[in-house]
Amino acid sequence: MQPRNMSMSGVVDLAAVKAAQEARSKAEQARAEQARHGGGGAVSPDALVIEVDEAGFERDVLQRSAEVPVVIDFWAEWCEPCKQLSPLLDRLAREYSGRFVLAKIDVDANQMLMQQFGVQGIPAVFAVVAGQALPLFQGAAPEAQIRATLDQLVQVAEERFGLTGIAVDPDAAVGDEAPAEQAGPYDALLDAAQQALDADDLPGAVQAYKNVLADDPANPEAKLGLAQAELMQRVRGLDAQTVRQEAAEKPADAGAQIAAADLDLVGGHVEDALSRLIDTVRATAGEERDRVRLHLLELFEVLGADNPAVTTARRALARALF
Structure with missing residues (x-):
């Protein structure tokens, strides 16, 4: 279906x-x-x-x-x-x-x-x-x-x-009782991924996170770790000056804006990175627009759903799309 x-x-x-x-x-x-x-x-x-x-x-x-x-x-x-x-x-x-x-x-x-x-x-x-x-x-x-x-x-x-939702008690247990904290089945793989990151072995970290997700696609730590490791892989070797010049000259070019947004994010300019891609969504159409939208969703994964910048950007993206 x-x-x-x-x-x-x-x-x-x-x-x-x-x-x-x-x-x-x-x-x-x-x-x-x-x-x-x-x-x-x-x-x-x-x-x-x-x-x-x-x-x-x-x-x-x-x-x-x-x-x-x-x-x-x-x-x-x-x-x-x-x-x-x-x-x-x-x-x-x-x-x-x-x-x-x-x-x-x-x-x-x-x-x-x-x-x-x-x-x-x-x-x-x-x-x-x-x-x-x-x-x-x-x-x-x-x-x-x-x-x-x-x-x-x-x-x-x-x-x-004017419906702003309902307040949720973050301390309330889900289900009849809160589960006892215990070691997870993927701790060894997640530790291996972290060790690869510490050693600047980005391909090794990416593969370790993918190994976890192959068995547990919803694992939040692995999803976040993979998104961050792949971001670091993408920006490695980029010439910042060249990327930013190309982005300035081609405001509707999906590839140029994605590369610049990655650099923005790695440099700590979160709002700039997200705003850049939302503006690009408005300026593009078809497959290019969808490419930018999906990349923006990947950056949301990097930042985490509870990040206030992500909440604001999701709303802006919805306005840009519809």
Whole structure:
């Protein structure tokens, strides 16, 4: 099953002034109610991923969407692509830390909801913002595309409806109890990668991180380490003056701007690097534009999702793309 076009150009149709005002009012009331009951409205990371059925749909999705965007994952136990997509959405819901809530709906047990949303095949992902539903995509799409769609959803929810998400308690344990800290199965490989970096053996470090990711594609330490090692490899041997002169002469050249952005980042000029690539996204089209966008996502990996510059750049990228 191929993913459909993930453009959210139709989202602006949801931004009726009356709906936006009602959404803001409901969100403020919900936050005030949470504050009165203690905890300042902060929730456990567990609350960011919920199972929803027909009986609880109004409460768990419609009412909640007045406070935070609700992303709906229509799935079924027999659906193989769902088994790839659902864990990814679960991880992203926690990574976005309250900027949206993920509602999981089993289509076999909730046929009426499936029909109401016009679901033709699964996995299918929708969003509900201020009580208004919109389709996001169908099929197991690549993570980079999903992130871009979620970024735009969050941006629209904030700018058009005033929905800034919900507070998450970082100290709350996920699940019934916090797992005991123990040595990971890839510690030896990760140590080898670090030793290669210390020895300035960048190819060795890259390969060590890839060895971890071959067995555990979501390993955060290996993903970050690989992104950083590959960045260092790319800038090694570059002549900074030549790269920057070419970038100045060719503002719409993807390769020139990517090389300059890498140098910016290695030199500690984070905002300059990200802004350069976002400007290049605006100035390019087609394959060149996609090349720049994907490279920008790689730099996000280098910096880490919790970096404030990444948060700002994701929003700017969403505006540039859509």
